Amino acid sequence: MICNRCLLYLERGLDKKTRTLLYAYRDKEEPSIRALVAHSGLSQYHVREALMTLRGAGLVWGDYFYTLSPNGQRLIELLSTADRPEPSESLCNDCLREIAELLPNDVYPILAELTRKHYRTTQQLVAALNVSSYKLREYAFLLRGAGLIRVDRNRIYRLTGTGRYLGLMLQQQPVAVPA
Numbered sequence: 128m129i130c131n132r133c134l135l136y137l138e139r140g141l142d143k144k145t146r147t148l149l150y151a152y153r154d155k156e157e158p159s160i161r162a163l164v165a166h167s168g169l170s171q172y173h174v175r176e177a178l179m180t181l182r183g184a185g186l187v188w189g190d191y192f193y194t195l196s197p198n199g200q201r202l203i204e205l206l207s208t209a210d211r212p213e214p215s216e217s218l219c220n221d222c223l224r225e226i227a228e229l230l231p232n233d234v235y236p237i238l239a240e241l242t243r244k245h246y247r248t249t250q251q252l253v254a255a256l257n258v259s260s261y262k263l264r265e266y267a268f269l270l271r272g273a274g275l276i277r278v279d280r281n282r283i284y285r286l287t288g289t290g291r292y293l294g295l296m297l298q299q300q301p302v303a304v305p306a
């Protein structure tokens with residue numbers, strides 16, 4: 128369970144489109160993709176990108192990643208509460224571990240590569256990790272939602288402070304990630 132302060136921290140890190148999508152859940156816990164498109168005013172393409180980001184933050188889950196997880200439901204409730212706590216400054220260790228365990232195994236090589244090399248272009252990551260640029264883009268949304276990487280306009284990938292911390296932690300003691 129992600130703690131309330133870390134949920135609010137994750138929400139603050141979301142980009143505008145993803146936040147718009149999250150707010151489209153306010154009235155309904157399990158809308159269809161079509162309903163999300165209608166409620167958010169985003170294109171289906173942007174809805175899918177935003178859902179990947181929310182999945183990275185552990186807020187949605189399920190086969191097609193558009194059902195709010197218990198964490199996501201609690202965040203929606205928190206956002207409609209007037210006296211909610213201040214967001215945390217960064218993810219606490221327990222929440223960071225939970226977020227890391229929710230990520231698919233495929234994203235770990237990206238974290239490891241960025242821990243070693245500090246920054247990489249799309250082409251460098253595609254070449255080093257033998258992954259398609261389509262998949263890399265998908266993983267980047269997950270990792271951004273988790274607050275672990277930044278990707279700038281020139282498609283340069285870097286770890287955030289939290290990502291660097293997790294990367295170093297994993298080098299020392301790999302997380303037992305469920306398959």
Ligand SMILES: [Zn+2]
Pocket residue numbers: 129130131132133218219220221222223
């Ligand atoms: Zn926490």
